[in-house]
Amino acid sequence: MRVIIMGCGRVGAELATQLDHDGHDVTILDTNAYQFTRFLPESFGGRKIVGNGIDQDTLRKAGIEQADAFIASTAGDNRNAMASQIAQHIFGVPRVVCRIYDPIREEMYRKLGLRTTSPTRVGAFLLREALEKDEPKAAGSDAPPPA
């Protein structure tokens, strides 16, 4: 699968590394080249492109016209929403996934036909689940539960 990932933060870089490891053709975009050295392992075999994913010329350079999937994972909800809409509606990329922190904005874009995911909702859910499952322990004990 030819995948373009926009945003080389912790999440974008981790996903790019996993997909590259699994043998996919990965291109990762970021406006800041330092992010590539900061978060990608030396073994990363995909393409790294410096540029803004809301710029259609940059997206073309990243091979969006042949891409099977596009993932927007920058820290900016608006950038993610705009780039994903360009990927989906202008370039017709078959699979587009967009990260949106703001749950209200996420819901709106889901209704508009984007495949969205909100780390805010998911994160809060996981934390709450962990909290509710957790038995009260002796003070100061944060050791992992016995296997």
Add this chain to the structure above:
Amino acid sequence: MYIVIIGGGKVGFYLAKELVEANHEVLIIERNATKVAEIEEVLGEIAVRGDGCEAAMQDRAGVRRADLLLAVTGEDEDNLVACQVARHVFNVSRIVARINNPKNELIFRKLGIESTVSATSAIMSHIEQELPIHRMISLLTLRRGFEVVEVRIPSESAIVGQPLRDVLLPHQSLIWGIVDAEGNPKAPTAETVLHAGDEVVAVTLQESEEALRTALSAPPPDRSF
């Protein structure tokens, strides 16, 4: 009219000022508290601090009853999202977005935001009007006051269809080569016929540049009198 402006930078501020003077009810949503304070200092309490891309903020600002929403932050993506929230959540019918990248005009339209204003496009069209249409490009400066220049032959030029021997060039000017519209280079001879779209590379004296440009690109004199 009730007009909501997203973004209280220079554009938002002066728009608000003009609109207030024209007796409209105006509200600016601006993320930066310092800017909000600066706006209120001059225009009174017409600014509110917040993220204009958030539906909750737009709701509090009464976007639902807005007659017009202007998204004029400096970021195209913020303007797009602010407009989409206003359109899809609050059904605002009249929306205008400011864009920086002229190529985003088409993208905004395809994503449902028909009305965009691009300062970049406006300035570009002025530049294109100001520049001579059949410009001459200076390629190289030689010694003794000579210049190597390139001129594209416009379709209305008087010399289109003429062999070179009939083309009157200014003093000390010489045609070196021609690249035709298909991209084939040609060595000029007296019999070479010039066509529209040919790119002519010539040597000329600096003071004869304008005369050479006229000789190659001016339309035939009007003989209709």
